[in-house]
Amino acid sequence: MTIDIQKIRADFPILHTLVNGKPLVYLDNAATTQKPQIVIDTIVDYYSRYNSNIHRGTHHLSNLATEAHEAARKTVQRYINAEHTHEIIFTRGTTESINLVAYAFGEAFINPGDEIIFTMMEHHSNFVPWQMMCERRGVKYHVVPFDTQGDLRLDIFENLLNERTRLVAFNHVSNALGTINPAQRIIQMAHAAGAVVLLDAAQAVQHVDHDVRALDADFYVFSGHKIYGPTGIGILYGKEALLDAIPPYQGGGEMIEQVTVEKTTYNKLPFKFEAGTPNIVGAIGLAAAIDYLDALNFDEVMAHEDAVLAYGHKKLLEIEGLKIYGNAKRHTSIIPFNIEGVHHYDLGTLLDTRGVAVRTGHHCTQPIMTALGVEGTVRASLALYNNHEDIDVLVESIRQVLKILGR
């Protein structure tokens, strides 16, 4: 393996800070990832050198900003292998991308008598917008359960699909279980039934395959801040024909062609969906993050993350009473666990005093917690800069914390 993790770690300044007097061990990457220096520098450079509003370019700075913003769109297109640049819509994040589709696709294509399907494994952001849409449009939804290992019940999914199914929404990787869902297969099944598919790639785009054309996703959504980019920027990819067929989501500047008192006509893709001044620096920062990741060999990144994940599983399971949730056939980067008789909040709080950052609670996936029969879990989640040493510190810290908790 040629990937140099020490060198990568040196690129992320925050990894060298102290938390509660201890070197930070950051294992909350499924919540948000840290940023490499190049992303931070890109943001500073934008505000220092060419901050300006875009697409109104009569002056030099506006031209520079517009070019950088549109180059960022091309970078995203290249990374996910979309056919056209205008199939890339900038949003605030995964949540807004999903809400956009739930609203606009719902308005155009969902009618009483139709059905949609999502899964029990979704983040609330890929659950609630569909419930809201179904209520608004007066249609029925089905929820696909998962088995005790954390794999979706595709047999049940197959039975739920029918000629009334208009849309299927699911995540490529579960934020609470780490399951890698067989996206290609699910998408094929949905397409065979005539349904459109939204793939939530918030936890996938940075860890696993992300070729939208190979996956054949109709809509593909993710957030910049989980792929080493800034917060407040996200992506909605949609196939051109679909994006053309659905109405705008918000009205305002940028998204119009012509406005008169009588009638407004809308701009073409992608601007039709980008009302208002966009998060210009966010888009440019996201492109810098993608360029950073793209400069590495992605197969090596995946192999490294898998090696640390496997090591984490092995070491954590050596702790008495520790149970790992989610042992799907294929899984990535996320280790959800509990220790018998220990509350996740207590464990998380005490790990924090040792500089170890994990997430605790229900992870915005209350239906999953209900299915697992727990109130919450501790979740250690990895990124490309985590290494075996991080796991060692986590495990040693848990052992110390258990003593304080009288176990």
Add this chain to the structure above:
Amino acid sequence: MSTIQEIQTQIIEDFSFLPEWDERYTYLIELGQKSPALAEAYRTDENLVRGCQSQVWLHRDCCQGIVSLQADSDSLIVKGLAALLLQVFSGQPAEAICQADLHFFEAIGLNQHLSSQRTNGLMAMVEQIKSFAAQCVGK
């Protein structure tokens, strides 16, 4: 009985002997373990203060303008923090609770548990104690 202010001062002094995080949390956890579990009859939905991460049950009583409280939590740390709150508030005149400035959490470096809003139900618990006290004044 000591006033709310005096009790807070005492807690701050107690914690000043515990400079390390481990010592503070060990003390808190012991405090939680020592405080009695809430009777099953009081573990009702009505008494449940739901947090995102942990839950607190808070039983309230008002008798002649005096507020008495019992609490429990599924988290040892939160139960310890709740025990501190009870030391400060339980048995105090409702009026004094309404007017109290709760500052000891910050002084002992545990404010994160309170300021994290919804996460552990503790902030909601303080709000409920205060609004209960407001209703209890003069009763």
